Amino acid sequence: MDVRSIILICGMLLATIVTVAATYYQTIVLGDFEYYEIAEEESE
Amino acid sequence: MPHDILLCSDATHPDVMLGLFDFTIAPTLLLYAYVPAIFLSLLMGFFIARHQTSFLLPSRLFLLTTIFFSLYLVNDTLQWIAIPAPLVHFSWQLILLIKTLLLLLCYYFVYTFVVGRDLPFRQKTFLACLLVPVLLILPTTLNIAIFNLTDCESESGWFYYYIYILEAVMATLIIHLIVTHKTAKDSAVSHSKQARLLGSGAVAFIFFLFATDFIGEYTGVFKILLIAPIGMLIFLMLIAFLIVRYNAFNMKLLAAQALIVIIVTLVGSQLFFIKSTTNFILTTLTLLSTAIAGYYLVRSVKREVKQREEIQELAKLLGKANDRLTKLDQQKSEFVSIASHQLRSPLTSMMGYASMLGDGSYGKLPVKAQEAAVRIEESSRLMAQSVEDYLNVSRIEAGHMQYNLSDFSLRDQASHITDDIRPLALRRGVVMLFRTDLSSTGVVHADKGKTEQIIHNLINNALKYTPQGTITVIVRDDVPLKKVYVDITDTGIGMSEETIEHLFSKFGRGKNANSTNIHGTGLGLYTALKLAEAMGGAITAHSKGEGEGSRFTLELPLAS
CATH class of the missing domain: 3.30.565.10 (Histidine kinase-like ATPase, C-terminal domain)
Known part of the structure; x- marks a missing residue:
């Protein structure tokens, strides 16, 4: 495998890890997501 | 369970595992469908990665594909059984990423297997470009728009439908790859067959991913996802067939080994939905006896295969020896033919002159001399007959005998x-x-x-x-x-x-x-x-x- 390919794959891997970490932080740690349980309960 | 964490409201069962998972929410057949699929795919992935000896890239890519497939199933299981709403939501968000990586790896694997070399850099860049938008929108509402706490289900954002395009693109690329590879002049026939089978398996796998996801998304019946592993099982079965039939990946796998693994997995997977203790014990005993019997069966088949290979090797040597003997026999026949021709001419002269001497063509001979001439003629005739026999045999064996x-x-x-x-x-x-x-x-x-x-x-x-x-x-x-x-x-x-x-x-x-x-x-x-x-x-x-x-x-x- 040539150097360019290794750089590309490592780059994409890093980007993936960062994205998953960011998503984890936002959703699990911050709990920042939209939900509509209350809206449903209100309508009931 | 901590009270400050939002919980999925459908998780009401008191026996909650680790305060995080409630198996009673999940469909009965969830583990029965997913655990064997995870087990079989990882087993196959590691088995191939461990045994392949040359050009390791396809086997490693296949292992990665099976790992991501297992991740996909584990992630899907989480959506069914996890209780904390953020965890369920997180796993909904990850679907797009895992499926994208799974599809890209699947294509990469099929390419390296079919073509026999690494993917060109340009195509790798193309695949990376397909991944970039997924990474960018993963945490946003473009991926998961709204999350419903009532049943812990989500509503996909409009970008989620990107996965369908991706599935169509990957399936098309694989089909194109198989078709163009088939027409390549330098490809061996058996490899073309292998390429077709592997490509078909990959397309079946993608189709099941697409169909189950699409139907689940539009009908809201997410239980349909339980049949998604069927695509992977088809893919795995075709790969196992390629190894058994064509020694794909340059490795050996006995059909008996593959069958025993499948039987043990199927029997073992029953343990995941059996409720009665008696049934559980009986199934465990069946599993153990099947595994033991399978072990001895595989050992005996291996021994027989080894013997057969030795016999084939001996037959090959025997064939070579036979070819050498046939050549020697031909040379001998040619020699006899040439020698006989050389003998026949002088013999004809001897017979002719002895006959003429005997019947007095050169004057009357004394009685004793006449007897000698007759004997010469008789012996020459017998010798000529022998030479004729040798000539006939060499003609027959060389296939030169003419028949009118x-x-x-x-x-x-x-x-x-x-x-x-x-x-x-x-x-x-x-x-x-x-x-x-x-x-x-x-x-x-x-x-x-x-x-x-x-x-x-x-x-x-x-x-x-x-x-x-x-x-x-x-x-x-x-x-x-x-x-x-x-x-x-x-x-x-x-x-x-x-x-x-x-x-x-x-x-x-x-x-x-x-x-x-x-x-x-x-x-x-x-x-x-x-x-x-x-x-x-x-x-x-x-x-x-x-x-x-x-x-x-x-x-x-x-x-x-």
């Missing part, structure tokens, strides 16, 4: 030959009789010259082994079978069963031939049989035993 087939009366021919030989037989004290028993004209379709040679040979043979008595030549037919026969029956020395078995082999002579000092090369009957067979006939020999006389039968096809 025509219709002629076998009865007339046999009658003439009997008449020709009768004076000689009488001189030796043997009576020659000729009879016919024909219901047809007795016309055969054969080479006249060769047939005459065969009958001469058989009668002379009978004469040689009949010191005194009778030789009877009978021509008969069997019209329904379309055959005409010439039986030459003598009252000579006869022969045993054992002698008859070897009589028609090359240099095969009667057991008493040497003891009775009868001249012959042992090639006459061999030549006669080969000639008869080449004309669609046969020769058979019968005798009741030594001293009981013999019967030789020439069989030729009746002319239509």
Whole structure:
């Protein structure tokens, strides 16, 4: 495998890890997501 | 469970595992469907990665594909059983990423397997470009728009539908790859078949991913996702078939091994939905006994396969030795042919001059000299006959014998030959009789010259082994079978069963031939049989035993 390919794959891997970490932080740690349980309960 | 974490409201069961998972929410068949699929795919992935010896990239990519497939199933399981709403939401968000990586890896794997080299950099960049938008929108509402806490289900954002485009693109690329590879001139036929099968498996896998996701998304019946692993199982089965049938990945897998693994997995997977203790114990016992029996079966099959391979190796060596022998035999035949030709010319001169000396063409010879001339002529004739036998054998074996087939009366021919030989037989004290028993004209379709040679040979043979008595030549037919026969029956020395078995082999002579000092090369009957067979006939020999006389039968096809 040539150097360019290794750089590309490592780059994409890093980007993936960062994205998953960011998503984890936002959703699990911050709990920042939209939900509509209350809206449903209100309508009931 | 901590109270500050939002929980999915459908998780009401008191026995919650680790405060995070509630299996009662999940469909009954969830683990039954997913655990064997995860087990089989990882087993296959690691098995191939461990055993492949050359060009490791496809096996490693396949292992990665199976790992991401397992991740996909684990992630899906989380959506069913996890109780904390953020965890469920997180797993909903990850679907797009895991599926994208799974699809890209699947294509990468198929490419390296089919083409036999790494993906070009340009295509890798293209795949990376397909991944970038997924990474950018993963945490946003473009991926998961709204999350419903009532049943912990989400509503996809509009960008989620990107996965369908991706699935279509990957399936198209794989199909294109198989089709173009098929038409490549340098690809071996078996590899083309392997490429087609592997590509079909990959497309089936993608199709099941797409179909289950699409139906689940639009009907809201997410239980349909439980059948998504079927695509992977098809893919795995085709790969197992490729290994068993074509030694794909340059490795060996016995069909028995694959079957035992499948059976054990299927039996083992039942443990995940059995509720009754009795059933659980029975299934565990079945699983254990199947595994033990399977182990011994595989061991025995392996031993047999090893033996078979050794035999095949020996057969190969034997084949080579046989080829060498055939070549040597051909060289020997050529040598005999050349040598015989060289001998025949001087022998003809010797016979001619001895005959002329004997009949007084060069003046009257003294009695003793005349006897010597006759002996020279007789010996030369016998030697010429031997040379002719050698020549015939070498012609037959080299396939150079020419046959001019025509219709002629076998009865007339046999009658003439009997008449020709009768004076000689009488001189030796043997009576020659000729009879016919024909219901047809007795016309055969054969080479006249060769047939005459065969009958001469058989009668002379009978004469040689009949010191005194009778030789009877009978021509008969069997019209329904379309055959005409010439039986030459003598009252000579006869022969045993054992002698008859070897009589028609090359240099095969009667057991008493040497003891009775009868001249012959042992090639006459061999030549006669080969000639008869080449004309669609046969020769058979019968005798009741030594001293009981013999019967030789020439069989030729009746002319239509």
